[in-house]
Amino acid sequence: MNTQPLVDVRHLKQYFPIRTGFFTTTPLKAVDDISFHVNEEETLGLVGESGCGKTTAGRTLLHLYKPTSGEIYFDGNLITEKNIKNYRKEMQIVFQDPYSSLDPRMTVADIIGEPLDIHHLYSSRSERTDRVRELMDLVGLNSEQANRYAHEFSGGQRQRIGIARALAVDPRFIVCDEPVSALDVSIQAQIINTFEDLQKKLNIAYLFIAHDLLVVRHMSNRIAVMYLGRIVETADADEVSDHPLHPYTVSLMSAVPVPDPKLARSRHRIPLEGDVPSPLNMPTGCAFRTRCRYATEKCAQERPELKEAAPGHFVACWNI
Amino acid sequence: MTERLLEVKDLHTSFFTDAGEVKAVNGLSFNLDEGEVLGIVGESGSGKSVTAYSIMRILTDPGTIKSGQVLYKGRDIVSIPEKEMRKIRGAKISIIFQDPMTSLNPTYTIGNQIEEAILLHTKRSKKEARERAIEMLNLVGVNEPEKRVKQYPHELSGGMRQRVMIAMALACEPDILIADEPTTALDVTIQAQILELMQKLQKEMGMAIIMITHDLGVIADMCNTIIVMYGGRACERGTADEIFYNPCHEYTKGLMRSIPSIVGKHERLIPISGTPIDQLNLPKGCYFAPRCDNAMKICMEAQPDEIWVTPEHSAACWMNVKKVYEEAGKEKAKS
Numbered sequence: 001m002n003t004q005p006l007v008d009v010r011h012l013k014q015y016f017p018i019r020t021g022f023f024t025t026t027p028l029k030a031v032d033d034i035s036f037h038v039n040e041e042e043t044l045g046l047v048g049e050s051g052c053g054k055t056t057a058g059r060t061l062l063h064l065y066k067p068t069s070g071e072i073y074f075d076g077n078l079i080t081e082k083n084i085k086n087y088r089k090e091m092q093i094v095f096q097d098p099y100s101s102l103d104p105r106m107t108v109a110d111i112i113g114e115p116l117d118i119h120h121l122y123s124s125r126s127e128r129t130d131r132v133r134e135l136m137d138l139v140g141l142n143s144e145q146a147n148r149y150a151h152e153f154s155g156g157q158r159q160r161i162g163i164a165r166a167l168a169v170d171p172r173f174i175v176c177d178e179p180v181s182a183l184d185v186s187i188q189a190q191i192i193n194t195f196e197d198l199q200k201k202l203n204i205a206y207l208f209i210a211h212d213l214l215v216v217r218h219m220s221n222r223i224a225v226m227y228l229g230r231i232v233e234t235a236d237a238d239e240v241s242d243h244p245l246h247p248y249t250v251s252l253m254s255a256v257p258v259p260d261p262k263l264a265r266s267r268h269r270i271p272l273e274g275d276v277p278s279p280l281n282m283p284t285g286c287a288f289r290t291r292c293r294y295a296t297e298k299c300a301q302e303r304p305e306l307k308e309a310a311p312g313h314f315v316a317c318w319n320i
Numbered sequence: 321m322t323e324r325l326l327e328v329k330d331l332h333t334s335f336f337t338d339a340g341e342v343k344a345v346n347g348l349s350f351n352l353d354e355g356e357v358l359g360i361v362g363e364s365g366s367g368k369s370v371t372a373y374s375i376m377r378i379l380t381d382p383g384t385i386k387s388g389q390v391l392y393k394g395r396d397i398v399s400i401p402e403k404e405m406r407k408i409r410g411a412k413i414s415i416i417f418q419d420p421m422t423s424l425n426p427t428y429t430i431g432n433q434i435e436e437a438i439l440l441h442t443k444r445s446k447k448e449a450r451e452r453a454i455e456m457l458n459l460v461g462v463n464e465p466e467k468r469v470k471q472y473p474h475e476l477s478g479g480m481r482q483r484v485m486i487a488m489a490l491a492c493e494p495d496i497l498i499a500d501e502p503t504t505a506l507d508v509t510i511q512a513q514i515l516e517l518m519q520k521l522q523k524e525m526g527m528a529i530i531m532i533t534h535d536l537g538v539i540a541d542m543c544n545t546i547i548v549m550y551g552g553r554a555c556e557r558g559t560a561d562e563i564f565y566n567p568c569h570e571y572t573k574g575l576m577r578s579i580p581s582i583v584g585k586h587e588r589l590i591p592i593s594g595t596p597i598d599q600l601n602l603p604k605g606c607y608f609a610p611r612c613d614n615a616m617k618i619c620m621e622a623q624p625d626e627i628w629v630t631p632e633h634s635a636a637c638w639m640n641v642k643k644v645y646e647e648a649g650k651e652k653a654k655s
């Protein structure tokens with residue numbers, strides 16, 4: 001069996017230089033030394049509060065942003081600025097907002113066909129047309145409508161267009177950045193099923209970013225929880241949800257509103273006080289310590305690394 | 321009979337656009353009692369916000385209340401002069417929005433804005449208004465309120481702005497707070513703080529809340545009673561437990577099936593097929609019929625009336641009418 005992960009990210013950093021004075025810039029540590037892997041045909045969920053670095057992590061891993069430091073391996077090969085173009089076909093991205101990520105003046109056939117053009121993936125016009133139609137069928141769009149404009153489609157349909165476009169080049173890995181967040185639950189369920197069907201059919205691995213924890217749990221094999229640019233916990237999806245260990249994850253999970261009135265009445269939340277600190281001004285040591293009820297002296301001095309607290313369950317906390 | 325706090329009767333609100341009449345609310349009726357927390361849930365475009373704006377009379381052009389009544393303590397506020405409405409809006413009935421910047425002015429300090437609301441509606445002096453503003457900020461959990469009153473909205477975080485907006489909405493102790501997706505833009509942890517705050521304030525101040533959201537989790541957490549809207553109509557209403565554990569309209573059933581399990585069963589979701597309705601061309605029969613797997617012939621032809629399925633639960637679906645007939649038939653056969 002092949003045990004090598006499909007995507008392996010090691011010590012990835014993404015610092016954005018922010019001007020803080022006339023001559024001074026301060027690094028905004030959007031992603032601050034994270035490591036994770038995604039296995040073939042697996043879904044890794046990435047969760048955390050707004051601004052914690054999920055999108056940045058996904059984009060940096062695809063070299064859409066040049067990493068500040070760290071390594072990304074695809075299929076065991078180190079990806080560099082020079083060779084990334086060879087891997088563009090293997091790794092794709094689907095965005096949150098189906099409205100703004102599609103050009104309203106392009107027809108669906110053009111939007112889905114564009115990556116085919118870029119990568120020269122057809123030999124005749126008719127082959128291109130066939131491929132576009134095939135992709136539309138695959139994601140549940142009516143291929144009769146290939147010549148319509150994106151703005152003529154509903155939110156859910158536009159999201160399908162975005163997925164078809166990502167699939168055009170036969171990727172093995174897709175970063176899904178909040179792909180269902182803008183959709184109503186009934187449509188959301190359609191798109192989630194589409195992602196799942198495609199994974200089975202085409203053996204694709206996903207990095208699935210979303211803020212709806214029930215959706216992420218449903219979709220993912222494993223989940224990684226981010227806080228302020230760092231991964232604080234990672235384990236099997238059910239394990240993270242039912243038995244979170246990191247104090248931040250514990251609060252996060254207790255805050256999820258559950259669509260079940262009786263359960264909602266019997267549960268109690270473990271509230272988080274205060275706000276997330278600015279990534280321009282990271283706390284020393286553990287990034288969570290300013291809001292952590294268990295913080296000790298040591299938490300201010302040294303950054304906790306991820307360590308295996310239970311089989312397959314990794315936590316970055318001095319008290320675990 | 322005691323007077324109802326709020327009665328919405330057969331409300332019809334439309335937008336007369338270039339493309340035609342967008343029928344946003346199509347005959348909605350509901351009651352709200354003192355201290356009740358009523359949830360309105362439905363997909364985007366189902367008319368939740370337009371209902372709220374109609375009650376507050378803050379519809380923007382080309383939106384118009386075509387017909388219907390909104391009775392506040394027995395008095396129809398749809399037809400009263402705007403001058404009269406201003407005494408109610410923000411004082412007796414307040415609203416908070418998804419985006420706090422809708423209510424907050426970026427060029428004034430938050431203290432100024434809360435004071436202004438107080439001065440407009442009460443006989444307090446300027447000094448008393450400032451004290452009340454600080455008291456309100458304290459109440460909604462904004463730390464160091466004496467300092468905060470001097471800050472501008474952009475200097476605060478999203479969750480903090482939401483608190484300030486709540487403080488402003490509640491400063492005059494309204495009888496009714498309408499919350500239109502108040503936590504949709506917030507992170508779950510901040511959302512939990514705001515929901516907790518609203519529950520606490522509701523208990524302390526006793527106002528009624530209309531909680532508008534598309535999030536079934538938020539509804540389950542907050543509300544005693546629920547209205548499910550589809551196409552600008554109530555398709556089902558009842559206690560939270562009835563709606564969640566015994567849904568009787570095909571749309572509500574579909575909604576419940578399409579959310580992922582909270583215990584992580586990873587079972588395949590069962591989505592509602594089709595696309596949301598087009599309010600420019602409403603179907604003749606049941607609005608949900610084009611997407612309903614169980615639609616019958618009559619569903620395409622006539623709109624179902626709401627019928628009671630239990631004393632605290634009603635639904636507008638022909639299925640329930642059919643059931644009533646079948647049961648009556650069985651009774652008859654027995655006798």
Ligand SMILES: Nc1ncnc2c1ncn2[C@@H]1O[C@H](COP(=O)(O)OP(=O)(O)OP(=O)(O)O)[C@@H](O)[C@H]1O
Nearest residue numbers: 016028030049050051052053054055056057211279
């Ligand atoms: N191009 C950029 N230049 C400077 N700062 C940036 C840039 N992109 C992101 N950031 C900052 O990096 C941090 C992480 O942002 P990111 O978009 O990755 O968050 P996120 O977890 O995806 O949040 P959300 O849930 O809101 O999408 C934030 O503080 C953000 O403001």
Ligand SMILES: Nc1ncnc2c1ncn2[C@@H]1O[C@H](COP(=O)(O)OP(=O)(O)O)[C@@H](O)[C@H]1O
Nearest residue numbers: 335342344363364365366367368369370371599
């Ligand atoms: N300013 C407007 N002009 C035209 N149509 C509008 C306007 N505002 C709302 N609508 C329409 O009214 C219907 C109900 O909208 P709304 O109440 O905002 O839905 P929601 O339930 O998501 O709050 C939708 O079809 C929407 O497109």
Ligand code: SF4
Nearest residue numbers: 286289292299317318
């Ligand atoms: S390392 Fe310390 S501050 Fe950080 S989560 Fe653990 S106990 Fe809290």
Ligand code: SF4
Nearest residue numbers: 606609612619637638
């Ligand atoms: S009335 Fe008919 S179409 Fe409408 S929800 Fe009920 S069964 Fe379906």
Ligand SMILES: [Mg+2]
Nearest residue numbers: 054055056177
């Ligand atoms: Mg993001």
Ligand SMILES: [Mg+2]
Nearest residue numbers: 368369370501
């Ligand atoms: Mg709305």
